[in-house]
Amino acid sequence: DQQVKQNSPSLSVQEGRISILNCDYTNSMFDYFLWYKKYPAEGPTFLISISSIKDKNEDGRFTVFLNKSAKHLSLHIVPSQPGDSAVYFCAATGSDSGNTPLVFGKGTRLSVIA
Amino acid sequence: DSGVTQTPKHLITATGQRVTLRCSPRSGDLSVYWYQQSLDQGLQFLIQYYNGEERAKGNILERFSAQQFPDLHSELNLSSLELGDSALYFCASSVWAGQGLSGNTIYFGEGSWLTVV
Numbered sequence: 129d130q131q132v133k134q135n136s137p138s139l140s141v142q143e144g145r146i147s148i149l150n151c152d153y154t155n156s157m158f159d160y161f162l163w164y165k166k167y168p169a170e171g172p173t174f175l176i177s178i179s180s181i182k183d184k185n186e187d188g189r190f191t192v193f194l195n196k197s198a199k200h201l202s203l204h205i206v207p208s209q210p211g212d213s214a215v216y217f218c219a220a221t222g223s224d225s226g227n228t229p230l231v232f233g234k235g236t237r238l239s240v241i242a
Numbered sequence: 243d244s245g246v247t248q249t250p251k252h253l254i255t256a257t258g259q260r261v262t263l264r265c266s267p268r269s270g271d272l273s274v275y276w277y278q279q280s281l282d283q284g285l286q287f288l289i290q291y292y293n294g295e296e297r298a299k300g301n302i303l304e305r306f307s308a309q310q311f312p313d314l315h316s317e318l319n320l321s322s323l324e325l326g327d328s329a330l331y332f333c334a335s336s337v338w339a340g341q342g343l344s345g346n347t348i349y350f351g352e353g354s355w356l357t358v359v
Contacts, residue, residue, distance in 0.1 A: 132284075162342050164350075171244060171332055171350030172285070179344065217285060221342045229298050230342040232277075234284035 131155045132220050134233035143242045147205040151218030151233055154199065158220040158231075163192060163203050166215045166235070175216070176203070179223075208240045245269065246351035248333050254357045260321040263354045267314055267335030273297065274316040275334040275341070275348065276308055285332065291316060292339040323358045330355055 133152045141147045151161075159180035164172035178185040178192045178201065185192050191204045205212055215235040222228035245268035255261055267274050276288040278301075287300035291310035302308075305323075310316045320327060334350040342348050 134284075160343060169352065171246070171334070171352050173244070173350070174347045177342075177344065219285075219342060223340070223343055228341065229287045229290070229300055230348065231287070232285040234282075 129154075130233075131158075132218055132231045132233040134216075134218055134236050136236050137234070138237040138239070140239045140241060141208045143210055143240055144207045147203075147208045147212065147238055147240065149203040149205075149216050149218075149236050149238065151201045151203075152199060153201075153220050155220070155222075155231075156199075157222040157228065160221050160223045161192070161194060161201050162219045162221075162230070163190075164217040164219060164232075166217065172217055205238075208238075210240050210242050213238055213240045244349040244351060246333055246335050246349050248331075248351035248354050250354060251352065252355045252357075254359060255323060257323055257325060257358055259323050259358075260319065261323065261356065263318040263320070263331055263333070263356075265316045265318070265333030265335075265351060267316070267333075268349055271335035271337050271349070272314065273336045273339050273346075274310050274314070275336075276302075276316070276318050277332040277334065277350075278329045279332065279353070280326075280329040288318070290339075290341065297339050298341070320356070325358050328356060328358045 162177040218233040247266040288302040290298040
């Protein structure tokens, strides 16, 4: 049973345009969400996070939106750059006592075309 | 460079064999995590140690075991290997135990590629 789902395995976007990566979750106990970025031959690196008390968090070109009622979050990258080409993982956890393991989605491969 | 060091980077072994993957966490990090990434799967959480003690267990097979030593490095032991165990195994670390929570960013190593033939 996949608790965190990234239904698009891949996404292609032109340089300068907006990239929107989507993520859905099923576990109501999740209240903290993260995005990780992974380049080939490297480990995932933390990108941005959002707590369930917010519906938006912005960091430079990266914005994460959370829709709790729909159990959906999205990562927006504006403007997209070729260096953004990577696999993006959505992850979720519960902040109760820190005992809830971080659950990752399968990832979305973003290709930004120059 | 995340500061998390994993060895070996690549490993090829035969079915039925046993291997040990090693991880040195970032300096100061007390928590170590192990994840498995297979071809068609995301990052599957295996196990977490915090300051030498097992903290959380995920989808870790009984053939697999791990430990964290007093110097905080960790080892993941994989035994009776099967073809399906071929995967990228990541070690990660963070300062304290709360997985991925604010202020407790999880840093990943580059992974150990295991191929079972």
